[in-house]
Amino acid sequence: MKTILLHVQDDERVDVRVENALAIARAADAHLDVLHVTPERAVAVFESFGGIDVDGQGLKNLRAAEDALEERVRHELSNEDVSWDYVRLTGSVAGSLTSGAALADLIVTGRVGHSSNKGHLKPERLLGDLLHSSRTPIFVRGDRQERFDPKGKAIIAWDGSFEAANAVRAGIGMLKLASEVEVVRVTEGGEEVEPGLYPVTRVLEYLSRNDIHANYSRIAEIDGKVSTALIDHADKMGAGLLVMGAYSHNRIVERLFGGLTSVMLRACPIAILAAH
Incomplete structure (x- = not known):
């Protein structure tokens, strides 16, 4: 970068x-x-x-x-x-x-x-x-952040989609600056689900080849919301950056029904790095 x-x-x-x-x-x-x-x-x-x-x-x-x-x-x-x-x-x-x-x-x-x-x-x-x-x-930047620390902790919102994979690749320069990186998958009850296009092992291997040795966590939705679970997890971890794929669903559908991208673009307490 x-x-x-x-x-x-x-x-x-x-x-x-x-x-x-x-x-x-x-x-x-x-x-x-x-x-x-x-x-x-x-x-x-x-x-x-x-x-x-x-x-x-x-x-x-x-x-x-x-x-x-x-x-x-x-x-x-x-x-x-x-x-x-x-x-x-x-x-x-x-x-x-x-x-x-x-x-x-x-x-x-x-x-x-x-x-x-x-x-x-x-x-x-x-x-x-x-x-x-x-x-x-x-x-x-995050709505609650006055100053962003590029060398702080970062989390990656992972769902196995092309958009999430592209965000990781595009954001590799920022991720290299982070002191700690965690790949986080949110499912309805925290259970294992189909991996999507790219299993989590693929992103962990990709990060490792770039000298980023990330942890992996699978967590449950909170009140049926992925966004709330991610923000809560970031808060507990002390992360200041969320890397995420954007609009893995149709953009108009997200606007009407409140997809993750639309929610995070409107407001998020920590900084986001997003790519489509």
């Missing part, structure tokens, strides 16, 4: 996101590609014919906020021993991040929407779009 794409925008958690990306970059000796995307819809509101911004002040305020954010982030990065660059674009947020991540090993983004784009692109939808359109895994 040598290149990290850091998504910055005008939201109340951006400073913590920068700090967490710096922590990962330091631990991995990686470069930060910092990308700020102004949502095209936000600009269109001010530039449209007969729009509300008759004197142009709204657009000026938007640009001033972007300038202030850039200055703040540049100042923070200039004091760190991490290589970085900063790029500003106007366009589709998901499309720009997908394009920028083509030569990146990790996307660091967040759950909070752009302050000038409320109601247009919800964070969960943005994360879902990234997972479907990009081959680069996404990292989102």
